[in-house]
Amino acid sequence: MAKSLLIISRQAPWAGLSAREALDIALAGGAYDLPVGMLFLDDGVFQLSALQQPAALQQKDLTANLKALEMFGVEDLYACSTSLVERGLSADALSVSPLTVLKDKELGALIDRYEQVITL
Template sequence: MKSLLIINRQAPWSGPGAREVLDIALAGGAFDLPIAMLFLDDGALQLKPQQQPTTLQQKDLSANLQALPMFGVESLYVSARSLAERGMSPDSIAMPAVVLTDSELRALIQRYDQVVTI
């Protein structure tokens, strides 16, 4: 069975992209595919705690994020650079995710059979 890494670059409030990425991960996990998610660039903002999407007339994605491990998506990663560029620290993220340097990101991507960037 091939492994899949989903690279999520979508800010949580930038439109439907962020929700669609999570839906893909949840669907793949339901079929027992080995899936991991990497939050990169604005995707790191999805891990910011206490978001208030209703003020932007968006749906809250936190329930989908919390459901990832229940659907077999247990490997979550985030770019240290992406966090720093957005004023976030590894201690401030809402989900347990492995924080990776740029060189560790390259090694991570090489470990997966398929990589999808959204």
């Protein structure tokens, strides 16, 4: 039986390779029918913004990768409400749905539900 995997993405979309690597791991896990969830925390919530302008940084847009998650069976997507508020993002201005927004006190229970956790 496949072990469940939670990927915690804490980096802004173009602050390095971590954001893309987190998405790649999620897509690969989903392709092999691994139960995968993703939690966007801290600056990782910027990956969810619909107002990204990757061309200004000569980068590839991550939105297509985010939207591909569902096609690969990665449907459990979460964001930290405190991270969203601290960065001025509202849940209705995000490019990903469905997305479950969790309060800080709910994060521990989410992490406990998964057998393996990777933080990038």
